[in-house]
Amino acid sequence: MxxxxxxxxxxxxxxxxxxxxxxxxxxxxxxxxxxxxxxxxxxxxxxxxxPIDVILIIASVISAITALQVAGGLDYLVQVASKILRKNPKQINFLAPIVTYLLTILAGTGHTAFSMIPVIVEVAKTQNIKPSAPLALSVVSSQVAITASPISAAFVAMSGLCEKLGVSYPKLLFICISTTFVAMLITAFIVNKFYDLDLSKDPVYKERLSKGLVAEIKAEEYKEPKPYAK
Structure with a gap:
């Protein structure tokens, strides 16, 4: 070599x-x-x-996301999302992916989905729904949303390439947001409609429950956000 x-x-x-x-x-x-x-x-x-313009925009995006995280803004967004899920637990299979999708759109990173995992599991179990369904939908939608977030480095880089092909930034944003959001809703509908999501019927869960291996469901506790987080 x-x-x-x-x-x-x-x-x-x-x-x-x-x-x-x-x-x-x-x-x-x-x-x-x-x-x-x-x-x-x-x-x-x-x-x-x-692509100097693209590089500078990516640097600006990284700086903005870092400032958001340090100020506590990311924690604030996660708390708001958690409250939405807990107020509408029966719609967890639709709301969970929508929430993680919007968090990624606003924050520019899919890592926000990790903060939502305990809440999704908690809400799903209280409704006797297999947590695997809303979890899978949420993680996938959070990653797909990266391609539709106007402040993600991936979207900025893509816009730099597409602009040379005659696709403007607003047009690309409209295409990416509309297609990914609709695809996410269709997937959630298919999972919700055609899959057996009854947790009490799951053989693995029943076995673990009989052996006392299933932990008690406890509500996730959050610290009060910093005064300037919002």
Whole structure:
């Protein structure tokens, strides 16, 4: 294998490691630093091929999301979403994916879905619904929503590519939001209509229940958000 290829691979792994160590906003900037180092090492880079606008927008998005998280805004959004699910428990199979979808649209990252998992499980069990159904729907919808979030790095990069093809930013946003949201609702309807979601009939659950392995359902407790989170 060519020495330069090995060296570039080492720089790639180094950038990933540095990003993980820094966390938050550092992830994006560590990646940018890695690209600069690769260019210095001799990778062919033509200035006209570099999407400067897209890079700057991605940097702005990363900074905004980090500020949102530090201020407690992300925790506030999760609390609001939790209250919505608890007020309408019977509609968990529709509301859970809608909530995680909207959280990703607003926050620009699918990681918000992880915060909703305990609430979804709690609400589903209280309604005798297999938690696997709303959980699967929620996780998938949160990831699909990344392609429709106007502040996600993925959407910004995609808009930079599509603009050259004559697809404007607003048009692309309309297409992505409408198609992903409708697809999510159709999937939720199919799961809700054609799958047996009765938790009490599940053999694995019944076995675990008989052995006393099923923990008591407890409501998730949340700390009061910071005064400036909202």
């Amino acid at each position: 060519d020495f330069m290829v090995i060296l570039q691979f080492i720089v790639l792994l180094g950038g990933i490691y540095l990003g993980v160590k820094l966390g938050g906003m550092g992830v994006g900037y560590a990646g940018g630093l890695g690209v600069v180092v690769l260019a210095i090492l001799g990778m062919k880079v033509d200035m006209k091929d570099i």
